[in-house]
Amino acid sequence: MEKSIIIDVYECNGCGSCVEICPEVFAMDEVEKACLIDSDVEITSKVEEAAAYCPKKCIHFE
Ligand code: SF4
Numbered sequence: 001m002e003k004s005i006i007i008d009v010y011e012c013n014g015c016g017s018c019v020e021i022c023p024e025v026f027a028m029d030e031v032e033k034a035c036l037i038d039s040d041v042e043i044t045s046k047v048e049e050a051a052a053y054c055p056k057k058c059i060h061f062e
Helices: 017-021 045-053
Strands: 005-007 026-028 034-036 059-061
Touching: 005 034, 017 026, 017 045, 045 059
Parallel strands: none
Antiparallel strands: 005 059, 026 034
16 A cells, blocks of 8 residues: 655644655645645655655654
8 A cells, every 4th residue: 555644743843844845745734834735645755855854753654
């Protein structure tokens, strides 16, 4: 089964790094937490990069 992207919004500090790296997948919501533009997205190398650079390590794949 395809993995999906999970953002732990309790850990997210709203830094916006994931949006900067991969704006086609990540966005900021109205409370300044990261969210997914579309829940059914492919895990590309950009998505992996965004997860790797997340300072809170709160982007997971499950
Ligand atoms: S990089 Fe991590 S901490 Fe920063 S906005 Fe994205 S999910 Fe939140």
